[in-house]
Amino acid sequence: MEQWNIVWAARESFISGLWVTLELFFIAAVVGLLIGTVLCYAMEYQHRVIDRLIIGFVSLMRAVPFLILAYLFYYGLPELGLSMEAWTAGLLALVIYHGAYFFEILRSQRRLFSSGYIEAAVSQGFSRYKIYRRIILPNIFSSSLPLLGNQLIICLKDTAFLSIITVQEITAAANGVQSTWFIPFNAFIVAIALYWGISVLLELLIKRLSIYGAKRGMTHA
Amino acid sequence: MDAMAWQLLIEGALTTLWISGMAIAFGVVAGLAIAVIRMMKIPFVDQFLVLYISLARATPLVTLVLFLFLSLPALGINLDKTLAAIVALTLNTSAFNAEIWRNAFRNFPREQREAAESVGMRRWTYFRYIMLPQMWIESLPALVNEMSFLIKGSPAIAVIGVVDLTRVTNRISSVTYEPLSPILAAGLLYVMIIGCLLKLQSLAERKAKRLAR
Numbered sequence: 001m002e003q004w005n006i007v008w009a010a011r012e013s014f015i016s017g018l019w020v021t022l023e024l025f026f027i028a029a030v031v032g033l034l035i036g037t038v039l040c041y042a043m044e045y046q047h048r049v050i051d052r053l054i055i056g057f058v059s060l061m062r063a064v065p066f067l068i069l070a071y072l073f074y075y076g077l078p079e080l081g082l083s084m085e086a087w088t089a090g091l092l093a094l095v096i097y098h099g100a101y102f103f104e105i106l107r108s109q110r111r112l113f114s115s116g117y118i119e120a121a122v123s124q125g126f127s128r129y130k131i132y133r134r135i136i137l138p139n140i141f142s143s144s145l146p147l148l149g150n151q152l153i154i155c156l157k158d159t160a161f162l163s164i165i166t167v168q169e170i171t172a173a174a175n176g177v178q179s180t181w182f183i184p185f186n187a188f189i190v191a192i193a194l195y196w197g198i199s200v201l202l203e204l205l206i207k208r209l210s211i212y213g214a215k216r217g218m219t220h221a
Numbered sequence: 222m223d224a225m226a227w228q229l230l231i232e233g234a235l236t237t238l239w240i241s242g243m244a245i246a247f248g249v250v251a252g253l254a255i256a257v258i259r260m261m262k263i264p265f266v267d268q269f270l271v272l273y274i275s276l277a278r279a280t281p282l283v284t285l286v287l288f289l290f291l292s293l294p295a296l297g298i299n300l301d302k303t304l305a306a307i308v309a310l311t312l313n314t315s316a317f318n319a320e321i322w323r324n325a326f327r328n329f330p331r332e333q334r335e336a337a338e339s340v341g342m343r344r345w346t347y348f349r350y351i352m353l354p355q356m357w358i359e360s361l362p363a364l365v366n367e368m369s370f371l372i373k374g375s376p377a378i379a380v381i382g383v384v385d386l387t388r389v390t391n392r393i394s395s396v397t398y399e400p401l402s403p404i405l406a407a408g409l410l411y412v413m414i415i416g417c418l419l420k421l422q423s424l425a426e427r428k429a430k431r432l433a434r
Contacts, residue, residue: 063415067376067387068408075394076401153279160281164380171284184291192280192288199279 003183007190010177017173018194020087024159024169025198028094029152035095036102040110040140041132054103061100066158069093074165090162098155105147109140142213149206153199160195170194222402226393230403233389234410240303240385241375244310245368251311252318259319260326270319277316282377285309290381306378314371321363325356358432361425369418372411386410 007014039054061069073089084092113136121131141148163172174191178184259270277285289312290305300308329352337347379388390407394400 060412063412063419064408065373065376065387065411067379068404068411071387071390071404072401072408075390076404079399079401157279157281160283161377163283164376171281171287174284175287178291184288185295188284188288188292191284192276195281195284196276196279200275 003181003186006181006183007177007186010181010187013173013177014170014190014194017168017170017191020167021156021159021169021194022198024087024091024094024162024167025156027091028098028155028159031095032098032102032155033148035099036104036106037137039099039103040106041129043107043110044128044132044136058100058104061097062104066093066097067161067164069097070161070165086162086166090159090165090167094155094158094162097158098151101151101154102148105144105151106140108147109144110136112143113140138216139218142210142216142218145206145210145213149202152202152206156195156198156202222393222397222399222406226397226403227406229389229393230386230406230410233384233386233407234414236384237372237375237386238414240306240378240383241310241368241372243307244314245371247307247311248314248318248367248371249364251315252320253322255315255319256322256326259323274316274319277313280313282309282313282374283380285313286377286381302381302383305381306383310371310375310378313374314367317367317370318364321360321367322356324363325360328359329356355432358425358429362422362429365418365422365425369415369422372415372418 039058042050042054070090070093073084073093074086077084077089117135117139118131121135126134159167159169160171163169163175166172168176170191174187178187181187255270255274259267261267280288286306286309289309290300290302293300293305333351334347337351342351376385376387379385382388384392386407390400390403393403397403
C-alpha cells in the first residue's frame with residue numbers, strides 16, 4: 001500500500017509524462033495523416049518520377065525500425081551541423097515515419113476504390129482536386145478506418161521509444177520514479193495502464209467514426 | 222568506419238536476429254496455443270486471455286521490457302537481460318499471433334469437419350492433418366507481417382542494455398565520435414533483414430491465394 005502512496009506522491013511526473021506523450025502523439029497523428037493525404041493526392045497525377053520517389057521513400061520507411069530514424073535525427077544529424085532537441089527530433093521522426101505508413105494505408109484503399117465514381121465525377125466536370133477532396137478522400141478514409149486505427153495505436157506505442165533518446169514521456173517518467181523510490185512494479189503498472197487507457201479510447205473513437213461514416217452512406221468499409 | 226565497426230555491427234545484427242528469432246518461434250506457437258484455448262471458451266480463462274491480449278497489444282515494447290527486467294527481481298524472479306528481452310518480445314508478439322490464428326479458426330469451413338467426422342477421424346487427427354496445414358498456409362502472410370513488426374520493435378531491448386543492432390551504433394560512435402555512418406549502416410542492415418521478410422510475405426501471399434476455397 002505504501003508503494004501506491006509513493007506513486008500518488010509522484011503523480012506530478014506521471015501527469016507531465018502523460019502530457020508529453022499525448023502532445024507528441026496528437027501532433028504526429030494529425031501531421032502524419034496530413035502527409036499521407038497529400039502524398040496520396042500527389043499520386044493522382046500519375047507522374048512517373050514523383051510516384052517512384054514516393055514509393056521508394058515509403059518502402060524505405062517500412063523496412064526500417066522507428067528507433068533507427070529517431071537515432072538518425074537525434075544522434076546522426078548533429079554531425080552535419082543540424083542539432084535538434086530530443087523532443088523535436090522525436091516528433092520529426094514520428095511524423096515522417098507514420099506519415100509514410102498512413103500513406104501506404106490510404107493508397108491500398110485507393111487502389112480498391114471503384115473507378116466508376118471517378119468517371120461519373122469527370123463526366124460532371126469535377127476538377128481533379130475536387131474529385132479527390134469530395135469523392136475519393138471521404139470514401140478511402142472511411143474504408144481505411146480500421147487500418148488507420150491500428151496504425152494510430154502503433155504510433156502511440158512508438159512514442160515510448162523516444163524515452164531512449166531522453167524525451168520525458170510516460171515511460172521515461174515511470175523509469176525516473178522507479179529509480180528514485182525503487183518501486184519498479186507499481187511505476188510501470190501505472191505507465192502500462194495509461195497506455196492501455198489511451199488505446200481503448202482510440203478504439204472507441206474509431207468505432208464512433210465508422211458509425212458516422214456508415215450514416216453518411218460510405219458503407220463499403 | 223573501419224572493419225572493426227562493421228564487425229561490431231554484424232555482431233549486433235546477429236544478436237537482434239537470434240533474440241527476435243527465439244521470440245518469433247515461441248510467439249507463433251504460444252499464439253496458436255492461446256487461440257486453441259480461446260476456441261474452447263473456458264470461463265474465466267477466456268476472460269483472462271482477452272485481458273492479456275488487450276493489454277499486450279496496447280503496451281509499448283520499451284515499457285514492457287523495462288517492466289519485466291526491473292520488477293520481476295522484486296518478486297523474486299531473476300531474469301538475465303537476454304532472457305528478459307526474449308520473454309518481453311514473446312509476450313508481445315504472441316498476443317498479435319493469437320488474433321491471427323483465431324481469425325484462421327473462425328474462417329475455417331465447417332464442411333471439412335463434418336466430412337472428417339463422417340469418415341471417423343478423431344479430433345486430434347482432424348486438427349493435425351486437415352486443419353493445421355490449411356490454417357498455416359492461410360495465416361502465414363499475416364504471421365510474416367507480424368514478424369517484420371517484431372524486428373522493427375526489437376530495438377526496444379536496447380533499453381535494458383542488450384547490445385542489439387541499434388545500440389551497437391552508440392558503442393561505435395562513442396569511440397569514433399562520428400555517429401552518422403554507423404546509424405546509416407545499421408539502417409541498411411535492417412533494410413536487408415526486413416526486406417527479406419517482406420519478400421517472404423509476398424511469396425506466402427501468392428501461396429495462400431492458390432489455396433482457393
